[in-house]
Amino acid sequence: MTPKGRIGRTKKSTLKSPATPLTEGLPHIFALPIAVYLQNTNAGVLVSDERHRFIWGNDVFMGYFNAGRAYKGNMIDKTFRSMIEYCAPYLQDPVSFELKMKELRKRKKPFFGWELIFKTGEIREISYIPVFDGAHFAGSIWQIIDVTRHRLWQEELRRTDEKYRVILDNLNAALCETDLEGNIVKVYDSFCRLSGYTEEELLGRNITDVFVPEENREYARNLRRYRVEKKVALLYDMEIVLKDGTRKWVLASSGNIYDRDGIPVGGVGIHMDITPQKALQKELETAKQAAEEAQRTQKEFLANMSHEIRTPLNAIIGMAHLLDETALSAEQKEYIKILKHSSGILHGLITDILDISKIEAGKQEINAREFDLRELIQRMKHTFQLKLGQRPVKVTLELDKRIDTLLVGDDMILNQILMNLLGNAEKFTKEGEIAIRVYLDNIQGNTLWLKFQVCDTGIGIEKDKLELVFQNYKQAEKDIRERYGGTGLGLAIAKQLVELQGGQISVEEGPEFRTCFSFNLPFIDTRKPLAGAVEADLENNKYSRIDFGQSRVLVVEDNPMNLKYIISLLEKYKIDYQLATNGPDALYFLESRQYDLVLMDIRIPGMDGFELARKIREDESRPNVATPVIATTAAAMPSTITLARTIGITDILTKPYTPDQLLQVLNKYLNEDETEIIMEVQNISGYEFHPGLDVRYLNTLYESNIGYAIDLFEIFVMTIQEEMGKLETVARENDWEKLKFQVHKIKPNFSMVGLTWITARMEQLEAHLRKAEELDMIPGMLQEISTEVNKLFPTIESELQKMQAFAKGKE
Secondary structure (H helix, E strand, C coil), X not given: CCHHHCCCCCCCCCCCCCCCCCCCCCCHHHHCCHHHHHHHCCCXXXXXXXXXXXXXXXXHHHHHCCHHHCCCCCEEEECHHHHHHHHHHHECCHHHHHHHHHHHHHHCCCEEEEEEEECCCCEEEEEEEEEEECCEEEEEEEEEEECHHHHHHHHHHHHHHHHHHHHHHHCCEEEEEEECCCEEEEECHHHHHHHCCCHHHHCCCEXXXXXXXXXXXXXXXXXXXXXXXXXXXXXXXXXEECCCCCEEEEEEEEEEEECCCCXXXXXXXXXXXXXXXXXXXXXXXXXXXXXXXXXXXXXXXXHHHHHHHHHHHHHHHHHHHHHHCCCCCHHHHHHHHHHHHHHHHHHHHHHHHHHHHHHHCCCCCCCCEEECHHHHHHHHHHHHHHHHCCCCEEEEEEECCCCCEEEEECHXXXXXXXXHHHHHHHHHCCCEEEEEEEEEEEEECCEEXXXXXXXXXXXXXXXXXXXXXXXXXXXXXXXXXXXXXXXXXXXXXXXXXXXXXXXXXXXXXXXXXXXXXXXXXXXXXXEEECCCCCCCCCCCCHHHHCCCCCCEEEEECCCHHHHHHHHHHHHHCCCEEEEECCHHHHHHHHHHCCCCEEEEECCCCCCCHHHHHHHHHHCCCCCCCCCCEEEEECCCCHHHHHHHHHHCCCEEEECXXXXXXXXXXXXXXXXXXXXXXXXCCCCCCCCCCCCCCCHHHHHHXXXXXXXXXXXXXXXXXXXXXXXXXXXXXXXXXXXXXXXXXXXXXXXXXXXXCCCHHHHHHHHHHHHHHHHCCCHHHHHHHHHHHHHHHHHHHHHHHHHHHHHHHHHHHHC
16 A cells, blocks of 8 residues: 555644545545544444555544554554454454454455454444455455444343233233234234234234124224224223134223324234123123012012002001090000001101102102292201200201302202201200201302201211111111111112212211211202392491402413403402413413412313313422312313312312302412301492393392493403304314314303303303214304394493493492
8 A cells, every 4th residue: 555545643734635536526525535534433443454454443443442552543553363362352252253354354345244242241343344446455444333232222122022022921911913904914922822823824914804703893993993093092892703713802902003203003902801701791790680670579569568558557547646636545545656656657667668669760850940948948947846845955057148049959859858867867866966057068150069967966876887877778786776766768768869969978977966967969049039138238348358368379261351350350359360371371380489279261272271280280399289279161061070170170160150159269268267258249339231131140240340340341342253253164164173162262251241041052052062963053053143142242332331331420
């Protein structure tokens, strides 16, 4: 090799090299000496000359063998043999190394991918490149790349794959992979064992055509399409056909396989044999049907016998009362007393049996009507006080002052529930107190959830027997029936009547009482005042009794009307607040400082309220992980409430809500003393709303502040036509999901200007969209609502002008 072409350490003064015929016309980089590349590559490079003498190594190579200490710069002067001897002590297998080196020298052919394992455990990949100048052999370039990490990753992946293969095999889980059409591309031994096929018999065949019975194939294909299009994992059970023609039931868990861009390219399924479980399930269902049939027959017998006994019993009771009114001796009066007492017990037993049979047969109906709860409770208290007579037991009543309107519900069933619970308390309480308590537990739109309690200082119930008392024909202790009598059905009837209306009942031992039964029930608030209701004391203003101190509230809301409304109320209550109109902003504020309460709309841009709540609760190091979160929503469905509770939302406030409803929430979570608040004061502004609007609702909503009403009416007038236009545009595009969101967003706005019936119609429209039922009716429903809004829009405009004039006249 000529001095001009010798490979060695280059001078730093210049990297330029004269052009040659081979490089002329090419970019300048092609004219650079090869030493520039060899020195700057990340790989180790070793150069040998035409006599196979090693003459040069770059810095990376020198670092591999610590060769830099023995040589000056990058120049090496080692024979082929001495280089082998130099490297051998570093290698695990020096003999194989020497043989391979000699083979490469002899063949002078390029060779790639030769791996050398060092004693340190490191792995380096050798590439051999012979260099020819025409036909003349000019030398060789040896490239050494450290692939230790890459090989370790591969080994770890192999071990992981083997580990999960063993786990799946031990779980008897059959695994296979398919393409997007369901054609099998990979199977595991466990799948072959389950199906009876070999791997060769399965590869390339369609999994649905091979295993799924013909009658279920379309269903299976639809499942696969749904999984791919929606990008979701599925869990389902299905009957399959094996190679030998037998059928088995499997529990299948299937998911998508994605490429680097997140595009589904196939699927993977895990199948577990659940044939024995299915057989057991079928046996249990057969046994359950037989037991239910036997139970039904028993109930029919009891009901029929009860009817047959009741007819002569009525005659016995009637004759006993008539006989008691005749002239009788003392001995005869005692006989009549025993007869009346015994017949009364028998009559109660028969009535309970008929009631429980009627409920369990599904024949008990709910007949809702308007009633006065205060009157019902007062009358019941009076009745039981008379029944107790001279017994040293007092009946006390505590009724929430906020329950001051007529309610809609089944007062007869409520009466029966309370009668059963009070009858139970009266039977077991010889002295002390029986307490009746009614509280307003929750408000969801026009629905009031009331909590009822019947407590007593009687004999009590052992803690391990508390739940037993609600079972049919069961009493807490064996000697209860002997000492106190009873059928063991009264509490079971009360429980089923409560649950029939969507409520829950429980029993516990309290600090003041030996036994306390609690249940909750929903009622519709008519907003009609009770007859003779006491007017609010205007001088004793409710707001003067509230002090929320230095509380700070984060408000997350994007609806302009709702924003104006809630901000006005918070300012009236003198509460410091921070406003966020989208999810990301809210998250920023929540991570920046601590708040005492979060008022959050569930539907907000950028991140829905559920996701925001999850982020608040997921990290205990964040400042608001324990802060109460109140979700405001116009659709407080049971499923929404359940999901909200699950992810950590503290409470639900249903839109549209009144100032008192908001104040109740604020008082509950911000006022440590929980000062009693007298709800709903009368309208003292002197302004009378248009009779064509929901006047009572508007008076409740705005109370005495006509300024709030003007602000929200102004926002409605400015925005509603544009919002209705958006609805119609989205409806024409048949984008039902977007339409549902838009309907939900503007639904409360109508109530805020007194168009409560339009809000109700919007709720019906949203229900159709949510269930995706009768979608062909949507355009017609929307047209009816639009017509109604256009018809009433002048009324709202006129009402706004009238309010503005009224406010100006009051200045």
